[in-house]
Amino acid sequence: MIAKEEERGLVQAILDGDKDKFAIIVKEYQEIVQNLTYRLMGNKLDVEDITQQVFVELYVSLPHFRFESRLNTFIYRITVNVISKIYRKESRMVSYDAAEQDTASTELNEEERIIKEEQRQRLRKAIGQLHPEQRTALILCTYENFSYQEISDVMQCSFSKVESLIFRAKKNLKKILDKDAN
Amino acid sequence: MKKNDDILLTMVSDAMKDVRCKQTVDVTDKVMESIDHIELLVPKSKPSTGRSFFHLTASVAACLAIGVGVSLGFIHRSNDGLDNQTIMSLFAVAYDNNSYYTEETEEEVYVVEDMVSPFFGEEDIEN
Numbered sequence: 001m002i003a004k005e006e007e008r009g010l011v012q013a014i015l016d017g018d019k020d021k022f023a024i025i026v027k028e029y030q031e032i033v034q035n036l037t038y039r040l041m042g043n044k045l046d047v048e049d050i051t052q053q054v055f056v057e058l059y060v061s062l063p064h065f066r067f068e069s070r071l072n073t074f075i076y077r078i079t080v081n082v083i084s085k086i087y088r089k090e091s092r093m094v095s096y097d098a099a100e101q102d103t104a105s106t107e108l109n110e111e112e113r114i115i116k117e118e119q120r121q122r123l124r125k126a127i128g129q130l131h132p133e134q135r136t137a138l139i140l141c142t143y144e145n146f147s148y149q150e151i152s153d154v155m156q157c158s159f160s161k162v163e164s165l166i167f168r169a170k171k172n173l174k175k176i177l178d179k180d181a182n
Numbered sequence: 183m184k185k186n187d188d189i190l191l192t193m194v195s196d197a198m199k200d201v202r203c204k205q206t207v208d209v210t211d212k213v214m215e216s217i218d219h220i221e222l223l224v225p226k227s228k229p230s231t232g233r234s235f236f237h238l239t240a241s242v243a244a245c246l247a248i249g250v251g252v253s254l255g256f257i258h259r260s261n262d263g264l265d266n267q268t269i270m271s272l273f274a275v276a277y278d279n280n281s282y283y284t285e286e287t288e289e290e291v292y293v294v295e296d297m298v299s300p301f302f303g304e305e306d307i308e309n
Contacts, residue, residue, distance in 0.1 A: 019217065026210045035202045048207050055213040056220065123197035142195040170190055 002028055007071045014062060026055050029075050036076065039139050040083050042094035042128055050086070054079050069153060076144075076154045080136055087132040094128035094135070126176040134169035141166055 002010065002025075013021045030051055037050045057078050065074055127135055133155070140146045140154060148162045155162065 019214075019221075022217065023210050023214055026213050027208075030209055031203075031206045034206045038203050039198060039201050042201075044203065047203060048209060051207070051209050052212050052216060055209065056216045059213075059217050060220065119193070120197040120200070123193055124201065127194065127198070138194060139198060142191050143198045173190060173194070 001072060004070065008067060011062060011065060011067075011071065014059075022059055025058070025071070029072065030055070032072065033075060033079050036079050036139075036144070037083065039143060040080075040094070040132075040136060041086075046086075050079075050082055054082050057082065073150065073153055076140075077156065080154055083136075084132065095125065122177065122180060123173075126173050126180065129176055130169055130172055134165050134172065137162055137165035138169040138173075
């Protein structure tokens, strides 16, 4: 990740007309955007298009970036916004493409590995059935390790709404998993 | 309950850790190309003092116009003896021609004094 001071200089240079500097930002953050997009959308086909859209929106929004948060938080926010718009247009369930998952684990024997992988798949399936807002909050919290405050910045909602989203996400996950087990 | 929640969150984290793009696609060229197109269509907006000055001037002009409008309405309402035409003539003489203050003939002064008198006392006009 780009250091805070360097980040400020970079953004200022782009705003002053040095458009080529934007390529540095794209190269630095495209992996983060692509992975988050894949986790939220569950479809590799959408990833490239959405990533492009995120960076174009970032470029257009850059004059409004006030350096109150880090650039990566701003990029996460745009990514979540772009994906939310897609969710609103077409409400679809997410299913994670098994071919993209790296299931190799050297610590477990074959039997344990298979059981563990079955568990993971059940969970992924359950996560894919959650309401998009709950899934977004849960993924930002668990995988991206964001604090509730950071999630509220990224999702542009209140702290209490984040608490509620994660509480309901966990409750619904348990419900889905129980139903699946019976 | 809380402990179970924590276990669930750990399990979610574990389940999602492998869900990632193994090979990221480099979109830099495509993004830069899109940006070029955007710049051709819409020049990038920058904070500009000229624009702010224009907005300020427009706001002041709008306020003045509203102020004049309200004043006219107030004068009209508080002087029932004058109709619109008389008020407009008065403003035209006083503002556009300036005949009362500069190149007036005796006749013009008489006409203007006659029209002004409902607004001001005779003493005001003499002064």
